[in-house]
Amino acid sequence: xxxxxxxxxKIFSPAIFNFWLFIAxxxxxxxxxxxxxxxxxxxxxLFSVALIFIFSNRQKFLFSDIFIIILFLxxxxxxxxxxxYQDIDSFLGNENNFVIQVSSMPKEAVSRNVFLADIKKVNGxxxxxxxxxxxxxxxxxxxxxxxxxxxxxxxTIKNKDFYTLWVKSNQPPEKLPSAFLDKFNRKMTFRLIGIxxxxxxxxxxxxxxxxxxxxxxxxTNEEKNIFTDAGISHLLAISGSNIGLTxxxxxxxxKLFNVRFRMCLLLSVFFLFIYTLITGANPPTLRAIxxxxxxxxxxxxxxxLNPFNSLGLAGLACLIxxxxxxxxxxxxxxFLSIFALILGFKIFPVKQSDTEFLNQLQYLFFSSLxxxxxxxxxxxxxxxxxxxxxxxxNMLLIPFFTFILIVNFTLxxxxxxxxxxxxxxxxxxxxxxxxxxxxxxxxxxxxxxxACKFSLKTIFxxxxxxxxxxxxxxxxxxxxxxxxx
Numbered sequence: 001x002x003x004x005x006x007x008x009x010k011i012f013s014p015a016i017f018n019f020w021l022f023i024a025x026x027x028x029x030x031x032x033x034x035x036x037x038x039x040x041x042x043x044x045x046l047f048s049v050a051l052i053f054i055f056s057n058r059q060k061f062l063f064s065d066i067f068i069i070i071l072f073l074x075x076x077x078x079x080x081x082x083x084x085y086q087d088i089d090s091f092l093g094n095e096n097n098f099v100i101q102v103s104s105m106p107k108e109a110v111s112r113n114v115f116l117a118d119i120k121k122v123n124g125x126x127x128x129x130x131x132x133x134x135x136x137x138x139x140x141x142x143x144x145x146x147x148x149x150x151x152x153x154x155x156t157i158k159n160k161d162f163y164t165l166w167v168k169s170n171q172p173p174e175k176l177p178s179a180f181l182d183k184f185n186r187k188m189t190f191r192l193i194g195i196x197x198x199x200x201x202x203x204x205x206x207x208x209x210x211x212x213x214x215x216x217x218x219x220t221n222e223e224k225n226i227f228t229d230a231g232i233s234h235l236l237a238i239s240g241s242n243i244g245l246t247x248x249x250x251x252x253x254x255k256l257f258n259v260r261f262r263m264c265l266l267l268s269v270f271f272l273f274i275y276t277l278i279t280g281a282n283p284p285t286l287r288a289i290x291x292x293x294x295x296x297x298x299x300x301x302x303x304x305l306n307p308f309n310s311l312g313l314a315g316l317a318c319l320i321x322x323x324x325x326x327x328x329x330x331x332x333x334x335f336l337s338i339f340a341l342i343l344g345f346k347i348f349p350v351k352q353s354d355t356e357f358l359n360q361l362q363y364l365f366f367s368s369l370x371x372x373x374x375x376x377x378x379x380x381x382x383x384x385x386x387x388x389x390x391x392x393x394n395m396l397l398i399p400f401f402t403f404i405l406i407v408n409f410t411l412x413x414x415x416x417x418x419x420x421x422x423x424x425x426x427x428x429x430x431x432x433x434x435x436x437x438x439x440x441x442x443x444x445x446x447x448x449x450x451a452c453k454f455s456l457k458t459i460f461x462x463x464x465x466x467x468x469x470x471x472x473x474x475x476x477x478x479x480x481x482x483x484x485x
Contacts, residue, residue: 028076229443
């Protein structure tokens with residue numbers, strides 16, 4: 001009994017308590033999504049509050065902590081209810097009134113424009129769905145909101161649903177007033193696009209606009225396939241990886257001006273919020289900036305925070321903002337990647353070498369290894385591929401990609417000076433074809449990836465095996481310590 005209590009105290013220690021609250025809240029959201037009888041969570045919530053109060057007064061904090069976790073589980077189930085959206089499939093086939101925001105640059109054809117849009121409402125009902133729009137009216141512009149009479153269709157390819165909105169030429173859309181942030185976003189985006197377009201080659205412009213501004217639609221199919229085959233498609237999505245790399249670049253720039261560490265952190269958070277607005281404040285970007293901000297806050301408190309606690313706080317902030325993110329593959333991969341880095345370096349700390357280059361190489365290799373080990377099942381489940389060489393591909397391509405971002409930042413900083421801007425742009429335009437060639441070479445290596453789709457059962461067994469391996473390792477290390485004492 002004493003041993004069990006000691007183990008529970010260790011598991012629910014304050015050092016990682018936020019992480020368990022996040023797990024409970026996320027599990028509650030999932031249960032709330034699949035359980036139609038949400039009312040059962042109301043008495044569970046009230047029961048937990050009562051027991052927390054009772055055990056706290058009796059100073060039995062272990063039991064009060066357990067019921068706090070149960071409280072967050074019930075909160076997660078109840079919190080999801082206001083975010084429930086109507087099933088978009090109920091609007092298929094017939095003409096309906098849609099409120100949409102144009103989220104990609106319209107591509108002009110002879111009789112129509114084609115672009116992506118976020119559907120916000122259908123006949124007054126809240127909807128959260130991205131769709132491809134075939135606009136025969138040719139009257140809708142990038143980053144504007146419209147009310148339009150249109151017909152929605154759905155196509156299923158490889159178990160994935162794709163929606164298309166058809167707008168007739170005789171049904172002109174009604175432009176809706178734009179919020180201040182939308183106007184700012186549109187103005188800044190077009191300004192940056194102008195800088196990139198006026199200074200870079202066409203290939204380089206498509207690359208930078210895709211990875212920096214999220215304008216993935218500008219890439220050709222051949223360019224997208226290069227990213228996919230090399231296993232680096234995550235670089236095309238403005239998410240955790242790009243926000244992390246952008247923060248790294250900002251730190252580098254601020255350090256050049258001898259700015260103190262905490263001020264660097266504060267400035268990087270501020271500029272990343274601006275970057276989030278410029279790139280459309282899409283869900284992956286919002287998730288990444290929330291997580292980065294939560295981690296940054298840990299550096300401003302007086303005591304050192306456990307990284308698992310910071311990760312749990314970041315996850316909670318994201319799910320409180322939008323609980324439906326728990327079902328998003330981008331959120332799952334981002335969260336699991338950070339968890340893999342924290343857990344990996346905690347269990348297997350890197351032994352420092354006398355050579356700084358070797359230290360950085362070790363960190364790069366093990367970071368790629370830990371992340372790959374934990375996200376491979378999800379990559380296989382969602383995308384049907386296992387990237388055999390992804391560890392080595394990321395070691396080569398991510399530093400190269402980061403260097404391109406750094407040079408691109410200097411281009412934006414010195415864009416008012418025409419000669420300097422064109423000189424820097426020439427460097428960017430020379431680096432990007434080399435990046436494509438290296439990515440294409442790595443992606444074309446035989447057996448660089450295999451087609452394989454994990455089932456949910458296989459994923460469960462895979463993670464159970466990893467958990468079992470970690471516990472076995474901890475037991476062996478504990479025995480070794482006892483023998484040396």
